[in-house]
Amino acid sequence: MDRHLSATLKRAQEPLALGAVGSMLIVAALLPFVFLVVNLVRAPAELSAGLALLGSREPWFVFLRSVGSALVVALASMLVGMPLGLLLGCTDVRGRKAALILHVFPVFLPPFLLALGWFHLFGRSGLWGGSEWTSGALFSLGGSVAVEALAFAPVVTSLVALALQGIDPSLVEAARVTARPGRVATRILLPLAWPAAALGGLVVFALSLSELGVPMFLRVRSYSAAVFARLGAVQYAPGEALVLTLPMLLISIALLVLERRLVGPRSFSVLGLRSTGKTVLPLGSWRPIGTLVAWAGALATLFPFVGLAWRASTGTAAVQDWIGSGVQNSIVPAAIAATLLSGMAVVLGRAIALRRAGAKALDALTVLAFVTPAAVLGVGLIGVWNRSGTQPIYGTLAIIVIGFVARYAVLPTRTFALAVARASPHFEESAAVEGAWFLRRLVRIVVPLHAGAIVAAWLLAFVFCLRDLETTILFYPAGSAPLTVRIITLEANGPEPVVAALALVHTSIVAAALVLGALAFRPRRRA
Amino acid sequence: MTTPISVDRVAFRRGAQDILSEVSLSIDAAQVVAILGPSGSGKSTLLRVVLGLVAPDRGFVRLDGEVVSADGRIFRPPEERGLAVVFQDLALWPHLTVRGNLAFGLAAKHLPADVQDERISRVLRRVSLQGKQDRYPANLSGGERQRVAIARALVLEPRALLLDEPLSNLDVPLKRELLGLLKEILRERRVTAVYVTHDLREAMQLAHRFAVLEAGRISQTGTLDELFANPTTAFLRALREDVDPVSAPTSV
Numbered sequence A: 001m002d003r004h005l006s007a008t009l010k011r012a013q014e015p016l017a018l019g020a021v022g023s024m025l026i027v028a029a030l031l032p033f034v035f036l037v038v039n040l041v042r043a044p045a046e047l048s049a050g051l052a053l054l055g056s057r058e059p060w061f062v063f064l065r066s067v068g069s070a071l072v073v074a075l076a077s078m079l080v081g082m083p084l085g086l087l088l089g090c091t092d093v094r095g096r097k098a099a100l101i102l103h104v105f106p107v108f109l110p111p112f113l114l115a116l117g118w119f120h121l122f123g124r125s126g127l128w129g130g131s132e133w134t135s136g137a138l139f140s141l142g143g144s145v146a147v148e149a150l151a152f153a154p155v156v157t158s159l160v161a162l163a164l165q166g167i168d169p170s171l172v173e174a175a176r177v178t179a180r181p182g183r184v185a186t187r188i189l190l191p192l193a194w195p196a197a198a199l200g201g202l203v204v205f206a207l208s209l210s211e212l213g214v215p216m217f218l219r220v221r222s223y224s225a226a227v228f229a230r231l232g233a234v235q236y237a238p239g240e241a242l243v244l245t246l247p248m249l250l251i252s253i254a255l256l257v258l259e260r261r262l263v264g265p266r267s268f269s270v271l272g273l274r275s276t277g278k279t280v281l282p283l284g285s286w287r288p289i290g291t292l293v294a295w296a297g298a299l300a301t302l303f304p305f306v307g308l309a310w311r312a313s314t315g316t317a318a319v320q321d322w323i324g325s326g327v328q329n330s331i332v333p334a335a336i337a338a339t340l341l342s343g344m345a346v347v348l349g350r351a352i353a354l355r356r357a358g359a360k361a362l363d364a365l366t367v368l369a370f371v372t373p374a375a376v377l378g379v380g381l382i383g384v385w386n387r388s389g390t391q392p393i394y395g396t397l398a399i400i401v402i403g404f405v406a407r408y409a410v411l412p413t414r415t416f417a418l419a420v421a422r423a424s425p426h427f428e429e430s431a432a433v434e435g436a437w438f439l440r441r442l443v444r445i446v447v448p449l450h451a452g453a454i455v456a457a458w459l460l461a462f463v464f465c466l467r468d469l470e471t472t473i474l475f476y477p478a479g480s481a482p483l484t485v486r487i488i489t490l491e492a493n494g495p496e497p498v499v500a501a502l503a504l505v506h507t508s509i510v511a512a513a514l515v516l517g518a519l520a521f522r523p524r525r526r527a
Numbered sequence B: 001m002t003t004p005i006s007v008d009r010v011a012f013r014r015g016a017q018d019i020l021s022e023v024s025l026s027i028d029a030a031q032v033v034a035i036l037g038p039s040g041s042g043k044s045t046l047l048r049v050v051l052g053l054v055a056p057d058r059g060f061v062r063l064d065g066e067v068v069s070a071d072g073r074i075f076r077p078p079e080e081r082g083l084a085v086v087f088q089d090l091a092l093w094p095h096l097t098v099r100g101n102l103a104f105g106l107a108a109k110h111l112p113a114d115v116q117d118e119r120i121s122r123v124l125r126r127v128s129l130q131g132k133q134d135r136y137p138a139n140l141s142g143g144e145r146q147r148v149a150i151a152r153a154l155v156l157e158p159r160a161l162l163l164d165e166p167l168s169n170l171d172v173p174l175k176r177e178l179l180g181l182l183k184e185i186l187r188e189r190r191v192t193a194v195y196v197t198h199d200l201r202e203a204m205q206l207a208h209r210f211a212v213l214e215a216g217r218i219s220q221t222g223t224l225d226e227l228f229a230n231p232t233t234a235f236l237r238a239l240r241e242d243v244d245p246v247s248a249p250t251s252v
Helices: A002-042 A045-055 A056-088 A096-108 A110-122 A133-140 A141-165 A170-178 A181-210 A213-217 A222-231 A238-262 A262-269 A284-300 A302-314 A319-323 A327-353 A359-371 A374-385 A388-394 A398-408 A412-421 A428-434 A439-450 A451-467 A481-494 A494-521 B041-051 B096-106 B114-127 B142-154 B173-188 B200-206 B226-229 B234-243
Strands: B006-014 B017-027 B032-036 B058-063 B066-070 B083-086 B160-166 B193-197 B207-215 B217-222
Touching: A002 A238, A002 A327, A002 A359, A002 A374, A002 A439, A045 A056, A045 A133, A045 A238, A045 A451, A056 A181, A056 A222, A056 A238, A096 A141, A096 A284, A096 A451, A096 A494, A110 A181, A110 A302, A133 A141, A133 B217, A141 A181, A141 A213, A141 A262, A170 B142, A170 B207, A181 A222, A181 A284, A181 A359, A213 A481, A213 B114, A222 A327, A222 A374, A222 B066, A238 A374, A262 A302, A262 A494, A284 A374, A302 A494, A302 B096, A319 A481, A319 A494, A319 B017, A327 A359, A327 A398, A327 A412, A327 A439, A327 A481, A327 A494, A327 B160, A359 A398, A374 A388, A374 A398, A388 A398, A398 B041, A412 A439, A412 A451, A412 B226, A428 A439, A428 B096, A439 A451, A439 B193, A451 A481, A451 A494, A481 A494, A494 B193, B006 B032, B006 B041, B017 B032, B017 B041, B017 B058, B017 B207, B017 B217, B041 B083, B041 B160, B041 B193, B041 B207, B058 B217, B096 B142, B114 B142, B142 B173, B142 B200, B193 B200, B200 B234, B207 B226, B207 B234, B217 B226, B217 B234
Parallel strands: B032 B193, B032 B207, B083 B160, B160 B193
Antiparallel strands: B006 B017, B006 B058, B058 B066, B207 B217
């Protein structure tokens, strides 16, 4: 009997582990949606004002404007990111690795920090500005779109570069025998990288629609900000906020469907499954121009740091007084969430790569939570957790961790899934045939084999949690404001040099995390 | 005495494509059966069905008379089948030393440490890898890696050994050397084995019987003489002509 029970438990290890991860995801990410849908369907009295609001023109105007600008941001990011991804991903431009790293770095920062940097360059009292025109252009819908497009373009660049690096070099070599580099790029490489670019565009659209900091800072009305405002003290109207999430919820579902259609089934091939070598397309006489364009594009995303550094240099004596516990409040929940997410990613990412039952549905849930504007997810999370019995969670950093798990699960999960999909399935199958059950295989084979991917997954989750503003600003516990919230709050009424210095502190933390992660990620040769 | 491996009317589909159709095959104890077939004929899938890595949509797989998979269900998962496998890519775990690779399966069976040490030393000696147990796979030559993969499978003393084109990427002298070693070991240990390949010359070195798999169906089984006496398919005729050019029809 004991032997029978033991055998049953061993066989159940894998479904139990996946079930545990699935339960965590359901609690963190699905319950908020269930809350939203149930409450919208039941439509209690408090929602009647909200429903009336949706009957007016105003919210629809803001909604369509937000969707339209997110669309323009996505298209502009693709326009910048695709050629840069091509140049930095697989040509022989000089210093392409360094240029790619510098170009991609701002993705790991809250975009409003970049807006702050542009403000200190082109604002009324900026380093290169000083005119009404530049300031007016920045503080406009066009300015907001431009800032976001430059902030998010590296998403497309990196995905395209990654996809191109995964292409079999022989495909390019076969084309080079008969065509010039330009034709190889446009007829072979870009079509092969198109799904990755489309995925990038989709992610940028979702990020832009979610974006709160940039429109708030540049005084541009956005739909996310309208929802957020109804959860704040001045305009507090949770019923209206709930109703306002409805159109965004529909957009999220549309994005999920689009992701499934565009890339879902082939996301591994999109991101370079089983690359066999590095594809290098020599540009020939175009190399100097290619190098110039690539570096110009890479450096353009770094200009805001010049503005921040210049403004910070004009007086940072009081930074220590203003920073408070912001750094700690940022790092602690981000590290806890990243650790939790990496553990979940090992189980779920592997299950997705190996097409285990139930993994596809959980993968769709993580995508839905990521593409859903943070304001929508936030309203759902508040509804689920802001109850008298759950205050030990809602009143502490735990709620931020739950928010992070819900919103960013897709990033480490896909990172790990990609690593597993790239490796030979025979590594684990051999272990199974040798009698090792799931947990033993996981600990002895899967984890050590993909240790680098786990570090990368942790790091990605950590920096995305660190950069988060939209989720945390909705429900950070009193007195526990993370650095991003502290900066955007101070931006309204704090001393400019201090705010710029705080932005640089945040940038330095992210840079340090990435450098440490890169050192840990460096492959070691076994002697 | 029961048959170590028996496959009975197994069918397997992937999407709309039939990978295996009505495949039946039985392998007696201490017998080496070669499964021959062109690329894409379903050879590796058949091996995966026997290993329990995938379930047959229809039909039965029996090990020593016990039904282990049938009609879309796996009753005994790979961990419980007592088989061993050598894949084409060898799948040596790169983060484990040679000893770690060999000890992994033994530890999973909870064998005492002294038994593990004794078995590992014995097998490493047999494949001429003594003194290399602390090396990582990356620091071994191609031939040494092949030997580790064979040793890793043999150290488990499995009820049957399944080999999925393990030598297909090797140069001729190394292939010849390893085939000789494999033949000796399989004979002296009386190992029941299934050897999947598309190379008849390889199979001839090792196998007692042959099964020809084409488009997911077993087209012919028997000894080499039986197969060549009456080759029923073009693939088999081509194989015969390859090893025995005299039998080829004369062109005018």
